[in-house]
Amino acid sequence: MISPTAILADLSVTMVSPHGPSPQDPKLTGELSAAPDSLGVQRTSGDERAASEKPCHQAHTWFLEEALLPLDNNPKPKLCVLFLQLSKVINLNVGGQIYTTTLDTLTQFPGSKLSQMFTGPTRLPVDSRGRLFIDRKGIFFKYILEFLRTREPPSHFVEEIYQEALFYGVEPLVKVIEDLPKTYGEAVGRQSFLAQVANYEENIELIVRLARANAVSARRSTVVVCVVKSKEDDAERLKAVGDLGADMEPVVKFGPWDPSPTVSDMLFCIKMDIEKKGYKVSYQPYKIACRPLSKPCNIFYALIFTWW
Known part of the structure; x- marks a missing residue:
């Protein structure tokens, strides 16, 4: 079994910020030849890597940066974040609820706030076990994930899930909930009526x-x-x-x-x-x-x- 230390030693790391290239650290620059294929590491030259720097790869870059930073003055790298990102499997801590999903599931709607959490310039915080942390009520996040996986509308906690869908900017889910009979009646009927009642x-x-x-x-x-x-x-x-x-x-x-x-x-x-x-x-x-x-x-x- 290849040790985490050996993997880090063999990885070619280019410290690229979402805002643009950063100076390369010679201590972290090497060749990818020894990196195992099972980790999904693509062997590319420096020029090819520069040409392939697109938003979908930015998450890989900043998670890799995050993995190399110390945690609570502990010099050991956050290897768990590195391995999750390389395999595209992500452990999330949403308000204390733990979820396991994939990067593709979370970023399938590129314009959503949820997708930007993993591809944009803002870095999510990490909990004590290296899991990415989102400070929202975690019990409802499973319904967001369920929709992303199956496209099935929620049947419980519809109003609460609607608010979460608005927060994460998952517009397809917002529209599905707005088209549900109960939600449609509330928005088009009751709220439309109450808007005409002063104060x-x-x-x-x-x-x-x-x-x-x-x-x-x-x-x-x-x-x-x-x-x-x-x-x-x-x-x-x-x-x-x-x-x-x-x-x-x-x-x-x-x-x-x-x-x-x-x-x-x-x-x-x-x-x-x-x-x-x-x-x-x-x-x-x-x-x-x-x-x-x-x-x-x-x-x-x-x-x-x-x-x-």
């Missing part, structure tokens, strides 16, 4: 702040919302607020809006987006104390947060 996101955040402020020493807290679909509903709201004056509780208003979704649709969206933040919430009609002979006001609802 929707800000109101959701306000509701959460009010609920938390009322949660002291209580199992439940209530926030009153007013959902007005039409201008007539908004006029009714103003009249109710005027009748109650200072006795009126703080109210968060949604609407009015023009599209077809109903008040029930709006309440469903409010509940869904609050629960996405991890809160347990329900809603019910909220009856306000109107003046005698006043028309009943049916546009107020109580959002009930349950804390324990």
Whole structure:
């Protein structure tokens, strides 16, 4: 068995930076004649190597540089990185989850951020065992790899995988997820509707702040919302607020809006987006104390947060 030291001694190493050629270190320059074919080392002259310096080979170059650098003041080279790169098999540490794959799998979409991690000028950090490290939630990376290997869309954790696909810039996966019925309905239907409701996101955040402020020493807290679909509903709201004056509780208003979704649709969206933040919430009609002979006001609802 050929020792790592012998392999390093026999390899012809040209220290080429992704930004351009760097001065060659005479101590590292030799001939490839003794390098074993099993490592996938191509025997080429210096001129041929210079002519073949393309983006797909840059990863080989900078991993080789990385392999020759000391690790934590340890003079021994990072041989594991060198061997992985030469065989095109890569061990990854993604947020503590360990994956084994190939360079070809990771770089099959050259324009993606994921591909650039292995072919671009920026070097990924290496963990204590020499594995390349990506600081993302590792549990979802297996679905990215599964798509790269099989082209099968995810069936679980679709929203989380969608966010990871956006981060890694894997556009084919982004498009596949966007075309799934659930995702398509969310983007084209619900989000399109909510975009026409003024201050929707800000109101959701306000509701959460009010609920938390009322949660002291209580199992439940209530926030009153007013959902007005039409201008007539908004006029009714103003009249109710005027009748109650200072006795009126703080109210968060949604609407009015023009599209077809109903008040029930709006309440469903409010509940869904609050629960996405991890809160347990329900809603019910909220009856306000109107003046005698006043028309009943049916546009107020109580959002009930349950804390324990």
